[in-house]
Amino acid sequence: MNTIGSRHRSLRDETVDELRRLILSGEVEPGERLSELSISERLGVSRLPVREAFRRLEAEGLLKSIPRRGVRVVELDSHELAVVREVRMALEVIAVNKTVQRNDPEVMQALRNSLERGRKAVDEDDREALSGLNEEFHELLAEGAGSHFLSETLRAVRNQAHHLVGGVSAAVGPSWEEHSAIIRATVDGDAELAAMLMRRHLADRHAHQGGTSPA
Amino acid sequence: MNTIGSRHRSLRDETVDELRRLILSGEVEPGERLSELSISERLGVSRLPVREAFRRLEAEGLLKSIPRRGVRVVELDSHELAVVREVRMALEVIAVNKTVQRNDPEVMQALRNSLERGRKAVDEDDREALSGLNEEFHELLAEGAGSHFLSETLRAVRNQAHHLVGGVSAAVGPSWEEHSAIIRATVDGDAELAAMLMRRHLADRHAHQGGTSPA
DNA sequence: GAAACCAGAACTGGATACAACATCCTGCAT
DNA sequence: ATGCAGGATGTTGTATCCAGTTCTGGTTTC
Secondary structure (H helix, E strand, O other): OOOOOOOOOOHHHHHHHHHHHHHHHOOOOOOOEEOHHHHHHHHOOOHHHHHHHHHHHHHHOOEEEOOOOOEEEOOOOHHHHHHHHHHHHHHHHHHHHHHHHHOOHHHHHHHHHHHHHHHHHHHOOOHHHHHHHHHHHHHHHHHHOOOHHHHHHHHHHHHHHHHHOOOOOOOOHHHHHHHHHHHHHHHOOOHHHHHHHHHHHHHHHHHHHOOOOOO | OOOOOOOOOOHHHHHHHHHHHHHHHOOOOOOOEEOHHHHHHHHOOOHHHHHHHHHHHHHHOOEEEOOOOOEEEOOOOHHHHHHHHHHHHHHHHHHHHHHHHHOOHHHHHHHHHHHHHHHHHHHOOOHHHHHHHHHHHHHHHHHHOOOHHHHHHHHHHHHHHHHHOOOOOOOOHHHHHHHHHHHHHHHOOOHHHHHHHHHHHHHHHHHHHOOOOOO
8 A cells, every 4th residue: 555656756755745744734743753663654665764754854843853762743832933933034035035136037937927827816716726826926936036045944944834833724815915916026126025025924924823822 | 961961872863963074074075976885884884874864964955865866965156155144144133133032041141151251262362262152152142042943944054154165164263252242232132233243243254255256 | 549660562773685776887899 | 989788886765683762551569
């Protein structure tokens, strides 16, 4: 019962992706202890790729390893959450700035394209397409900065943020408007405006989702 | 006799540290390809810890893995370098802000203590001690923010920055003055000043070290 | 009945052996 | 020289094995 496809990419990478998905989707809960054996059986691979995946996700901050006691899914407290959000905001702003600065024609074309598809999706009230576009949005901006390092770091930070607000949060509805505004500013070359909108965008999301409610 | 003192650390962690040192010190060069076997022989461990270390350092961005062709030490171009520096600056500023904000007595005491030792080291012209203090400086501020996530991310970013300016750069002499100014602002609770000094500090270092020199 | 204790199961950390394959490299034939 | 066959090397993944540690459940003791 091979859970992962038979022969695509390296098993290691598949394992990393699948395990990351399990964590982010909440199928394995924060604080839960993961054993090499159970995961390897669950994913239908041997222990070694699982061990390698553990190291990778440990470095990404999704798992924490305790010597001789294996790994567990991290739980972040509210202070950690605040830091993650602040870091994310800083990095997203850097990304959007760099994107404007580089002004890569290919990226700009992709952004305009995304904008157009967004307009259409709004007209047709295609919520699924919008959800995909929202995913694509941050992906494009990270990539647009032209830095592998920044993309990877941002992905890790986003995963942290996403993880601790409770997995698959559905509140993606009202954000396309903000996204499209940021994209417009970006393709217009107005870095300052784009950065400001990005900051407000992230601040809004935080206010909606996590709040500053320490009981 | 620290918390993890008595029990010897895992071979895996030793391997990660040693391999990281090899990379940052330049003993293995950027672009160089590393084979599991050669590293395992060089470090006197089996291939398994090496493989896990590869995954870890890959996630940290010091190694890049190419399917079926193993890993090689990353080389960053000047654009990547600029991004790394910008990210570092943003994160260091967040760290110093959070440190002031938390105002942890223990951390503040450690900072004051560091300040005092720095003064003494300057008086006695103890360059070695100063070098250690400069290391300690960033370490303390990252830790002071009270976020494991931020410390780890910052360490990775610093390694990137350190790595690509050519390993063991010796130019740590004139920076204690700036460091101590930042510490003073921090213990005084002046986050704005501390952040500003931090920004200038990093900008200065970059101007000194990084020029736009290709080879 | 609850706490302390202890044997054994389960698990991690590490080392090998081995198979399957992809890539690199070398030498031979053209 | 050129190109290619085929071996050498290296990565990737599986399967075992083992030592040491932690966890678990049952038994003994107070």
